Amino acid sequence: MSRPTKSDRGSETRELILVTAERLFAEHGVEAVSNRQVSEAAGQSNNSAVSYHFGTKEDLVLAIVRRHYEPVERRRTEMLAEITGSPDLRDWMSCLVRPITEHLASLGSPSWYARFLAQVTTHPSWRELVSKEAVSARSMQQTIEGTFRLVPRLPEEVLQERSYMGRLLLVHMCAERERALHEGTARPRSTWESTAAGLVDALVGVWLAPVTARR
Template identity: 50%
Template sequence: MAILDAAERLFAEEGIERVSHRRISAAAGQGNNAAVGYHFGTTADLVEAVVERRREAVEQVRTDLVERIAGSGDVRDWVDCLVRPSIVVLESLGSPTWFGRLSAQLAADPRRHARYVEHALRSEPLRRTVDGFRSCLPDLPEAVLRERSDMARILSVHVVADREADLAEGREPARATWTECGDGLVDALVGLWTAPVRS
């Protein structure tokens, strides 16, 4: 839908708080400036609709990956199930894309991030992935678990958002393909989660 496409692009490029419904309507080619509010309600509802559209595709990829590695005791397999679905979807969209940069904004805003996580965890494949992942982790103190969760979230969203921005702005990204970007991100996250803890 044109409104969702325009909203995703403008939110990613300019920031969620800086884009009015009027601008989104105009970018979507809507003659009626109230079209966004009529169809989606508030900005929060519009952001949720943009996210939900991408989440459906992401969760379909995750479903396939989870089925493939069911019962695995390897933390790398489960990290891959956490990271790879978004990478696959972004790659399928061609270039430029905007969802990685939008996701980074959501991750940086505690209020929006909490809502994003709450909706995401309604997904059965994601819950299975999180459970499989946690079952493979080394025994970590609770404070370290929380700290590494925050580090992993930040790393995951910003590696993707930075690559997306590089591609959109004509810069050469660190990795040649989205698949290679996903490989590097999985390697880094496995290292993060399995690193020894200083006493």
């Protein structure tokens, strides 16, 4: 084995910082944790290691998101190819949900990514940053377009609202499952696959629910 080069050590440090920050943000929220605390918890003697390797806290949060992005995007692209033109909303909800639940399953336990996303989603400014990133993915765009083709004509505010409800359910149900797995309780569902099935059913229910006439 050759000696690790300076650039190997740099990328190991980056990785260590990413993993540490993800866990701390998942446990305490993004606002509650400083770059300095992340550097310390990652065992860096230099308190400005985060700034050196990533820049601002925004850059760090985006780097955590992008780390999980590629496998999710790849899986969703595969799944979309299998359902081209499907008239079944369930297929499109599956393309939304399963790339994420399968990725989370592949991480083993404890993972922190779902709880990290739940924390990020609870604060409007962080949520906007991350959802802009997520929605810009080509596979996500196609999934949204496929969904909108199949839902009944909805007033714009209802469309926005149900998109938001879908994100809420997806993020928080995955976070709850990840936490239950970590803590050794089996609630609310016993496998990632049954979590996905429950989410797909519920999202189809939300999208197809009749809209009460407005007063």
